[in-house]
Amino acid sequence: MNGNIDIAIIGGGAVGLSVAYHLLQMGGCSVRLFEANRIGSGTSWHAAGIVGPLRSSLNMTRIAMYAGHLFSELENETGKSTGYRQTGGLWLAQNHERLTELRRIHAMGNRVGLGVEMVSPQEVTQVAPHLRVDDLAGALWVDEDAQVSPVDLCAAYASGIKQLGGLIEEGQPVERIETDNGKLKGIALLNGERVKCDRVVLCAGLWSRTLAANVGVDVPLQAVEHMYVVTEPIDQLREPVPVVRDLERGVYLKGDTGKMVIGGFEKHAKIWNPASEIPTDGGYLMFAEDWDQFAPFMQAAVERMPVLESTGIQMFMNGPESFTPDTKPLIGETPELPGLFVAAGFNSVGVMSSAGVGRELSEWILNGRPRFDLWEVDIRRVSPKWNKTKNLHLRMQEAVHTQFAMHWPLKQPEPRVGLHRSPLYERLISAGAVFGCLPHWEVPLWYAESESERSIIHTFGEQPWWDITQREAERMAASVALIDLSQFSKFKITGKQSLEGLQYLCDGDMDMRLGQSKYTVMLNQRGGIEADVTVSRIDSNCFRVVSGASTRYRDFSRMRQILDYFDDVLIEDRTQDEAVLGVMGPLAREVLQRVFSENLQTEKFPFGHIRKVKIGGMEVTALRRSYAGELGWEIFMQVDDAMMVYDLIRAAGEDFGISHLGMLALDGCRIEKGFGHWSHEWDSDVTPIEARIEHTLGTRHRDYLGYDAIRRQKEQGVSQRLLLLEVLLQTSERPLLLHDELVLCDDEIVGLTTSGAVGPRTGNLLSFALVEFEPGESFLEICNKHLQIEVAGDLYETRVLTEAPYDPDGMRMRG
Numbered sequence: 001m002n003g004n005i006d007i008a009i010i011g012g013g014a015v016g017l018s019v020a021y022h023l024l025q026m027g028g029c030s031v032r033l034f035e036a037n038r039i040g041s042g043t044s045w046h047a048a049g050i051v052g053p054l055r056s057s058l059n060m061t062r063i064a065m066y067a068g069h070l071f072s073e074l075e076n077e078t079g080k081s082t083g084y085r086q087t088g089g090l091w092l093a094q095n096h097e098r099l100t101e102l103r104r105i106h107a108m109g110n111r112v113g114l115g116v117e118m119v120s121p122q123e124v125t126q127v128a129p130h131l132r133v134d135d136l137a138g139a140l141w142v143d144e145d146a147q148v149s150p151v152d153l154c155a156a157y158a159s160g161i162k163q164l165g166g167l168i169e170e171g172q173p174v175e176r177i178e179t180d181n182g183k184l185k186g187i188a189l190l191n192g193e194r195v196k197c198d199r200v201v202l203c204a205g206l207w208s209r210t211l212a213a214n215v216g217v218d219v220p221l222q223a224v225e226h227m228y229v230v231t232e233p234i235d236q237l238r239e240p241v242p243v244v245r246d247l248e249r250g251v252y253l254k255g256d257t258g259k260m261v262i263g264g265f266e267k268h269a270k271i272w273n274p275a276s277e278i279p280t281d282g283g284y285l286m287f288a289e290d291w292d293q294f295a296p297f298m299q300a301a302v303e304r305m306p307v308l309e310s311t312g313i314q315m316f317m318n319g320p321e322s323f324t325p326d327t328k329p330l331i332g333e334t335p336e337l338p339g340l341f342v343a344a345g346f347n348s349v350g351v352m353s354s355a356g357v358g359r360e361l362s363e364w365i366l367n368g369r370p371r372f373d374l375w376e377v378d379i380r381r382v383s384p385k386w387n388k389t390k391n392l393h394l395r396m397q398e399a400v401h402t403q404f405a406m407h408w409p410l411k412q413p414e415p416r417v418g419l420h421r422s423p424l425y426e427r428l429i430s431a432g433a434v435f436g437c438l439p440h441w442e443v444p445l446w447y448a449e450s451e452s453e454r455s456i457i458h459t460f461g462e463q464p465w466w467d468i469t470q471r472e473a474e475r476m477a478a479s480v481a482l483i484d485l486s487q488f489s490k491f492k493i494t495g496k497q498s499l500e501g502l503q504y505l506c507d508g509d510m511d512m513r514l515g516q517s518k519y520t521v522m523l524n525q526r527g528g529i530e531a532d533v534t535v536s537r538i539d540s541n542c543f544r545v546v547s548g549a550s551t552r553y554r555d556f557s558r559m560r561q562i563l564d565y566f567d568d569v570l571i572e573d574r575t576q577d578e579a580v581l582g583v584m585g586p587l588a589r590e591v592l593q594r595v596f597s598e599n600l601q602t603e604k605f606p607f608g609h610i611r612k613v614k615i616g617g618m619e620v621t622a623l624r625r626s627y628a629g630e631l632g633w634e635i636f637m638q639v640d641d642a643m644m645v646y647d648l649i650r651a652a653g654e655d656f657g658i659s660h661l662g663m664l665a666l667d668g669c670r671i672e673k674g675f676g677h678w679s680h681e682w683d684s685d686v687t688p689i690e691a692r693i694e695h696t697l698g699t700r701h702r703d704y705l706g707y708d709a710i711r712r713q714k715e716q717g718v719s720q721r722l723l724l725l726e727v728l729l730q731t732s733e734r735p736l737l738l739h740d741e742l743v744l745c746d747d748e749i750v751g752l753t754t755s756g757a758v759g760p761r762t763g764n765l766l767s768f769a770l771v772e773f774e775p776g777e778s779f780l781e782i783c784n785k786h787l788q789i790e791v792a793g794d795l796y797e798t799r800v801l802t803e804a805p806y807d808p809d810g811m812r813m814r815g
């Protein structure tokens, strides 16, 4: 049989079933779901069934919260029980730092209206009298913590799918995804049938990686043995038994019809690889009991719940679960193969996430994007290096344990694998660089001047590196500093319609003079910002585009997909061909003039321009821009020339006391300058008007993607805006402002912070925040509001800054 359909789904676990259900609910498409064995027989049936709606970020919480609604709704719709039951839950803290972390998470719960409360150890005993609490500092209570029966849930999804006219084919293994000339064609089944379709959704759990790899797509996940035990019935249990997460011990406890379920998240999880690429083994795989691996959890559970000491174990469940290098799922359209969507790598929360992920992915497939920004879990964040088998195995030493580990600011992955290094790495080490990790790169966080400055100290309080960033920034502001920016994503766009393509992609007018460069943003249909980039015109049909480090694959694939509609346009990813060195500070011109062939005076080389320049016989490209807000140039050079160019500039700067500036100081400097950036201040849900970067909107330029939405918003007004807030301190202790802290106006929650810093040149405590207000309220009215920021339960007064606190007129940068 040869069949044509719109969408094929591979995998009938909780996730694939939910995607099918939501696609059919949205309607307008034909869907077939192929399951190699029986539905739910992969990983889903193993699940302990915990449903925990409170996650570490706003959008992940919004995704998780939908489960509470859907799991009961499905019961009404299908008449089949999902076993969904709200029990409430506790997150236990044994020390002050953990309590601080929980207070920060508590704020997130408050923002979305969950029933969250910080409780004392005595209050813990009131809801969970079976627990020992004498070692606790406190706990976080969540009303909406719940449980579901994974097997019943899968059956209810399947029933819903059938009611909606969908087709589930069990015992139908998919052999491969089919492509033709790099384009998705459909799938081939093991029985020889070929199914043509223009969209495939890969929900094959741990088997997804291989199916994807066969068509050149990276889905970096690794299965490990994941275990829990179920005890004999316990008489004294008082129902409902709340879900308990004993974070320090890495163990969870949950009630189950009079018994307890005990599971945990360990270091050095046991890697497991399937014997066959396609699961034709009948499913319901179960590994042997491993008490060596599980004993620490059992002991921890007994310490927390003494009655377990004398309770027998009824069942040992050990099944495979997929974890990812950054412990976040992999969702969305793959950059390598448009039309292929993925939802896999659920890091032990796939059953509860199935509801929200199914709904958002269906929106993504049918309407081009999810209802809210999902960059955090977007598969386009992934680097091919993450997918190397050796790197995946190494990451499993930590990935599972990360679930309950402290989420310290500046926490570094250990071991560090799958990362690029700057071509200047050796030089930066010699200069004292202390490296930290961006998603794809190791970057200098700061430059140490003594052994004591080399260690990264974790705390939620005052950061030891604040003084270092101040030292680095002061030196730059007084003279000149070098900043390694090699991690920038760099693209070259050429061809007959390259200008037309960029005009459509960017909100600013890209019809610039040769040698001119502009900061601009790329929008979606709704006017939301999809990328922020610097575009430089090198020739009439040749442009250079530079964007942030983490969005490399997302920016490239999105630009390529859109530019494909234009004649003869080629986009190349040049990220690893070039190193970039920022030379910033009031003496940058004098230093560079010693080694550059070009006249660097403003009349000859104005701000916002790019030139090819000779240095020591080598040709480099100099771009006059500054993210730090100082006079300066970004020097783009061939990787092979990088060390020599660096040496020449450093030697030229010796007389001027040239120094180095790390990423943390740069981040503080950009906030002091009021420069936001994508994935912190704005994302695909925030428009340039809301982000207060209207200056990027071209005045004559009218035909860019998102223009209509922007025009409408200009007429109708906005109801959220990005503000730069200064925290007004009453004491000398400065709170750590990260992101996602609550912003309150007269006790009402009105927004969240997006990033924060102690300004390294001004000393001001600053934070960007996205704040809601009444439509029609003017910026001046907003400035006069009484806004406070809540950090870990403490309130801080703020004032809205109407201009950047550092060099508001930009005279230093443009001088």
Ligand SMILES: Cc1cc2nc3c(=O)[nH]c(=O)nc-3n(C[C@H](O)[C@H](O)[C@H](O)COP(=O)(O)OP(=O)(O)OC[C@H]3O[C@@H](n4cnc5c(N)ncnc54)[C@H](O)[C@@H]3O)c2cc1C
Residues within 6 Å of the ligand: 010, 011, 012, 013, 014, 015, 016, 034, 035, 036, 037, 038, 039, 040, 041, 042, 043, 044, 045, 046, 047, 048, 049, 050, 051, 172, 173, 174, 175, 203, 204, 205, 206, 207, 208, 211, 226, 227, 228, 277, 278, 279, 283, 317, 318, 319, 320, 321, 343, 344, 345, 346, 347, 348, 349, 350, 351, 352, 353
């Ligand atoms: C011990 C344990 C406890 C857990 N506890 C919880 C919990 O409390 N809460 C929670 O939310 N999550 C929990 N999880 C995690 C959860 O079970 C998973 O994240 C979730 O089941 C993943 O669902 P899935 O649909 O992505 O994958 P799966 O359930 O594995 O479904 C994938 C399906 O794809 C099929 N398939 C694969 N290849 C092919 C092919 N080529 N052709 C056709 N079909 C194919 C497989 O047969 C399988 O049925 C737990 C997991 C384990 C192991």
